[in-house]
Amino acid sequence: MTDSYTATRHRMPDLERRIADDPAGFRVLTGERPTGRLHLGHLFGTIRERVRLQSLGVETFVILADYQVITDRDTAANVGDHVRGAVLDYLAAGLDPERTTIFAHSAVPALNQLMLPFLSLVSEAELHRNPTVKAEHAASGRALSGLLLSYPVHQAADILFCKGNLVPVGKDNLPHVEITRTIARRFNERYGATFPEPEAMVTDTPEIPGLDGRKMSKSYGNAIALSMTEDETADAIRRTRTDADRVITYDPQRRPGVSGLLSTAALCVGSSPESVAEQIGDRGSGALKAFTTDAVNAFLAGHRSRREKIAADPDAVGQVLGAGNARANALAQGTLAEVRERMGMGYANA
Structure with missing residues (x-):
């Protein structure tokens, strides 16, 4: 992990130059699980970077991965409130729905259909080795679910459905980009050139500590939520x-x-x-x-x-999500149709 992170950090100056020279050549996929209210850590750690990339002219997709809430939880209670709150915070922070596509995972069924061929490209051992899977499993204190085990493949589908080629991540999430690159490469080798191998983008933003000194986290209850009075x-x-x-x-x-x-x-x-x-x-x-x-x-x-x-506008969030979901659905359905054609299953598109 350390060697991978160091190598990625060394590539950042060149990547930043390429983005500045040709922002339209990049497409970003980023987002989070709506498990609680967004907080200062999100603002400093990810949201400001999304606004910066948007301002440079990079096409940006932000996924609210609501289905992934149940990877390590028994209920999806309050997810709707968290999704609406996140959209409000995105807009208040400067994300522009005319330039950034904001959408919900559950509203894009083709994302989950892409998982099936992607799952055939990775081994059980590769999934078990993923640090996030291991950490979330240990923290849950219960049996490893199939959904949590396949979490990295979910994320690969999130990134590749829109042909994303740039993924802003923290150090802990680098393995997700690496397995996405592996899936893209193996699909291309098996069925023909279809997907880009996305690049990870890490920034100098420090880890934001919570009020108790631990990492700022919704689950720790040590965060300053952006929506607090x-x-x-x-x-x-x-x-x-x-x-x-x-x-x-x-x-x-x-x-x-x-x-x-x-x-x-x-x-x-x-x-x-x-x-x-x-x-x-x-x-x-x-x-x-x-x-x-x-x-x-x-x-x-x-x-x-x-x-x-x-x-104050009761329709604001619904309009943003409606437009974002429609855009994401159109892209996902197009990618799924292309995948079927590559796999010799074009008859399924008839």
């Missing part, structure tokens, strides 16, 4: 566990809560955690929490205002 933000920060040492220092190992607050504040004011710690000095955790609350609320004020205005 100012009062909800203040309450979440106030409840963060810190320590009795009044001198504020950045020490993620020994002082995870204090360091998580420092990192959050620093991101929002465009500084470093160490600089924020110096500003707080010996005024204690109360002053740190007040500073962090003000920094987050000031940073998110514009996003919240735009989100509120968009949400």
